[in-house]
Amino acid sequence: MEKYEPLIFHGSCENSIKREIKDQSLDLSFLDPPFNQDKYYHNHSDNMKTNEYWTWMKSICEMIYQKTKDGGVIYFMQREKNTEEVLRILRETNWVFQNLIIWKKMTSAVPQKYRYGKHYQIIAFFSKGERPKTFHKIRYDAPLEPHMKIKRDNGLFCTDVWTDIRELTSGYFAGHEALREEKSNKRLHKQQSPIALLLRILLSSTKPNDLILDPFAGTGTTNIVAKQLRRRSIGIEKSEKNIKIIRKRISEKKVSDNILKYRQYYRFTENLDDIWPISIPFI
Ligand SMILES: C[S@@+](CC[C@H](N)C(=O)[O-])C[C@H]1O[C@@H](n2cnc3c(N)ncnc32)[C@H](O)[C@@H]1O
Secondary structure (H helix, E strand, C coil): CCCCCCEEEECCHHHHHHHHCCCCCEEEEEECCCCCCCCCECCECCCCCHHHHHHHHHHHHHHHHHHEEEEEEEEEEEEHHHHHHHHHHHHHCCCEEEEEEEEECCCCCCCCCCCCCCCEEEEEEEECCCCCCCCCCCEECCCCCCCCCCCCCCCEECCCEECCCCCCCCCHHHCCCCCECCCCCCECCCCCCCHHHHHHHHHHHCCCCCEEEECCCCCCHHHHHHHHCCCEEEEEECCHHHHHHHHHHHHHCCHHHCHHHHCHHHCCCCCHHHHCCCCCCCC
């Protein structure tokens, strides 16, 4: 099998992590679990008792810690209202805080009656040990903001507030990247993450050949990006329907999944050729 072909496991991540992953082998894990907000999932109840849900999340963070190399990292995405719980369980499982990333999703916020409309999601970035062993200071060609007078010659460095990545909403803006049923054109998975989000995370925190885990793989976005960046990756997904979607997506090599369209955007990053070896055609 090709070295960067993702390893995809069907089943619960609680079991597969224990069984399939060696201790101290992971460089990065990205967690985008169901958020326990009563959304529909095949094979999963998204309406657990709150304390059961967080006990479950904590046990997964604990298992991943054991499977991660010293200096390896975890990125845990959640709703902003769960920030306290996410930070607590990561600390209690010995991970060390690096950043709380605010992902402002470029979609419209829904106005609320007695508080501000919600406009972002959080991504908690923690490491095993005091410092991550890998961190690339990426620079990108961000659009000029109204308060900036002059366009920077060498772009902007990436901070902990991400405003330039659009969520794949269910409406018009979901675009071609959102996977859809052929006949009905309905979204195949409403929580599909944008490839631009995983590209940023993997570029910042991994090197070619590193090993990446996505225990809630969904449509396999993490694996699709990892493969193109020449990182090894493992995806675990409980729903058989999604497993089929992942396998098809990997073999199809869709134009909308090709990360090369972002290459120019990151051209100001000093060691770009080392951290993003170009593979043509799209592997
Ligand atoms: C929010 S979605 C992840 C979406 C993903 N980031 C993507 O880009 O497609 C969470 C996924 O976790 C899966 N899931 C739920 N419980 C699971 C478990 N115990 N083990 C593995 N996967 C699970 C669901 O079927 C769902 O596809």
